[in-house]
Amino acid sequence: MSIKTFGAKLFARYIQRKINTWASKPEETQQKVFKELLSKAQNTQFGKDHHFRSISSMKEFAKRVPVRDYEELKPYVERMVAGEENVLWPGKPLYYAKTSGTTSGAKYIPLTKESMPTHIEAARNAILCYINDTGKADFVDGKMIFLQGSPELDEKNGVKVGRLSGISAHYVPGYLQKNRMPSWETNCIDDWETKVDAIVEETVKEDMSVISGIPSWVQMYFERLQAKTGKKVGEIFPNFNLFIYGGVNFEPYRAKFESLIGRKVDSIELFPASEGFFAYQDKQDVKGMLLLLNSGIFYEFIKADEFHSDNPERFTIGQIELNVNYVMIVSTSAGLWAYNLGDTIQFTSLKPYRVMVSGRIKHFTSAFGEHVIAKEVEQAMQEAVKKHAASISEFTVAPQTNPSGDQLPYHEWFIEFEKEPEDMNAFKVTLDKSLQEQNSYYKDLIDGKILQQLVITKIPSEGFQKYMKSIGKLGGQNKLPRLSNDRKIAEFLEKL
The missing domain is CATH 3.40.50.980 (Rossmann fold)
Structure with a gap:
């Protein structure tokens, strides 16, 4: 040693x-x-504008900021x-x-x-x-x-x-x-x-x-x-x-x-x-x-399904629940106050507090009211890859609201396979079943014949790299959105 x-x-x-x-x-x-x-920032312009000197509780902070x-x-x-x-x-x-x-x-x-x-x-x-x-x-x-x-x-x-x-x-x-x-x-x-x-x-x-x-x-x-x-x-x-x-x-x-x-x-x-x-x-x-x-960060959490309501409740440590999708709000020693990161998280443990990132509040698919999040499609993909001995390089999901002919709308999964499953249809069924099990809204839309089961579109090798390069975000810390609520990414991928 x-x-x-x-x-x-x-x-x-x-x-x-x-x-x-x-x-x-x-x-x-x-x-x-x-x-x-609050003590360190009370004499800043932001601290004066929001009367930091007179804030004595977290509840009062939530009202003022x-x-x-x-x-x-x-x-x-x-x-x-x-x-x-x-x-x-x-x-x-x-x-x-x-x-x-x-x-x-x-x-x-x-x-x-x-x-x-x-x-x-x-x-x-x-x-x-x-x-x-x-x-x-x-x-x-x-x-x-x-x-x-x-x-x-x-x-x-x-x-x-x-x-x-x-x-x-x-x-x-x-x-x-x-x-x-x-x-x-x-x-x-x-x-x-x-x-x-x-x-x-x-x-x-x-x-x-x-x-x-x-x-x-x-x-x-x-x-x-x-x-x-x-x-x-x-x-x-x-x-x-x-x-x-x-x-x-x-x-x-x-x-x-x-x-x-x-x-x-x-x-x-x-x-x-x-x-x-x-x-x-x-x-x-x-x-x-x-x-x-x-680490100089004060956390607040808003339930993701209430985030867009008029006055959603802001929870602090000690008030949160396991396995609930929260939007994470932070105030920091860099001067960010009640700042919405855009990330959604779930708590996996309360003693100590551990979290997993479940997605982005802006990155979801809800063209039909299903509000599918990144964690759900990633878990579905994980199950399908394991069950069918497949391997992927990258994937993203977009809604198809106007399919051709008499088809019902659907979620389109754009997947770059490293190793394709032997039975692509069975792979698709596993993906769809997992998503239905995780998201009751999606299941109701399938059962109610509002949506058909998802559709897989195969992307050629390095296709996603070409997309990221086309928008000037190849490499570094740039990440492909796992989900979209429109077809901007899909339109590029369809041309490959």
């Missing part, structure tokens, strides 16, 4: 004890975070980007994480001297929890690769601007710098396909032990490695035994990954975003990710 491995195990035990302390007192921890956030998404908070953010201080948080931010907006171009999410360390600490602690849980730490002596955005930063009125993953690259601790790949120069390549090829060249002869990134883009890296060498990834990297991912559900990709690697590897799921690092998988044998209650 190396000194680094021994030290990692000791540090992991220490960090686990600290986590257990706050996780065992969830409501007290959140109350403390809530008071600290309405839920906002980025577009509604944008007037404050624009003042900050223009150089004004003390708007949402004291002083100026350290960075703006620039992300792709869906309605009005780029979004600028502030990162402050208080919030930035929480991102780095959470990423570190996720790995330390894995070490403490499994006793495995030898990987710290091998090479680690993080598929991420460019670390090159721009500047706006004295504040650095870049993608969150690129900003985070500046915070890799010194003891990992020698192990970390790819090189700085390769990481700065903008074109994703060129970048992946360069990463392949750099890493193919290295001893990679940890690989991290969004599954769909790591899959592309694995495929390029295999094409270059003719070998399974597990043969190329015999000591590769840990995959770290976030952003999307890994289960639809798992079978393809195991095929590309040639064996199973452990994995750690993360729940990071530009707005905050919210949760990570702390146990290998327990469902869900530990919700980070002491």
Whole structure:
């Protein structure tokens, strides 16, 4: 055992004890975070506008501070980007994480001297929890690769601007710098396909032990490695035994990954975003990710099926229920207040509080009132792939409201198969049955002859990559929507 491995195990035990302390007192921890956030921001413009000084309870906060998404908070953010201080948080931010907006171009999410360390600490602690849980730490002596955005930063009125993953690259601790790949120069390549090829060249002869990134883009890296060498990834990297991912559900990709690697590897799921690092998988044998209650984030939750009502109730930790679909609302030490992330989550455990991401409040299919969410189609796909020994690269679902002839409307599943099932019709039946079992509204529409069973449209190899490239979102932290409520994506895929 190396000194680094021994030290990692000791540090992991220490960090686990600290986590257990706050996780065992969830409501007290959140109350403390809530008071600290209001106290620090009471003299900001936002704090004055919403009378933070006189807010004494979470209920009063909910009355004074309405839920906002980025577009509604944008007037404050624009003042900050223009150089004004003390708007949402004291002083100026350290960075703006620039992300792709869906309605009005780029979004600028502030990162402050208080919030930035929480991102780095959470990423570190996720790995330390894995070490403490499994006793495995030898990987710290091998090479680690993080598929991420460019670390090159721009500047706006004295504040650095870049993608969150690129900003985070500046915070890799010194003891990992020698192990970390790819090189700085390769990481700065903008074109994703060129970048992946360069990463392949750099890493193919290295001893990679940890690989991290969004599954769909790591899959592309694995495929390029295999094409270059003719070998399974597990043969190329015999000591590769840990995959770290976030952003999307890994289960639809798992079978393809195991095929590309040639064996199973452990994995750690993360729940990071530009707005905050919210949760990570702390146990290998327990469902869900530990919700980070002491990281400068105050959480509120609104039941997803009530979200669009006039005055939906806002719940806090201690009031939530298991297996209910909630929209997650956050107030943070970066100056986001009652901010709607757009993510929906479900709690899988209350002691401690663990969550799973169930989808996006804007990404659903409800052209007929069924409100199908990402978790449901992903579970259906997982069951079908397993039952019929199939493998997929990617998929998305869209409604077909105007089918030809006398057909009933239906859900159209666009699937890029790696390995097709022997009986495509049986595969389809399994998908549809699983969706009906999970979603009673969908079942009622099928039973009532409003909808016919789903239709599968096969997509050629790399078809989804072509779509993402066509909208300028190939690679990095960009994710394909699992569900649509229109046929914009479908129209592109139909032409392939």
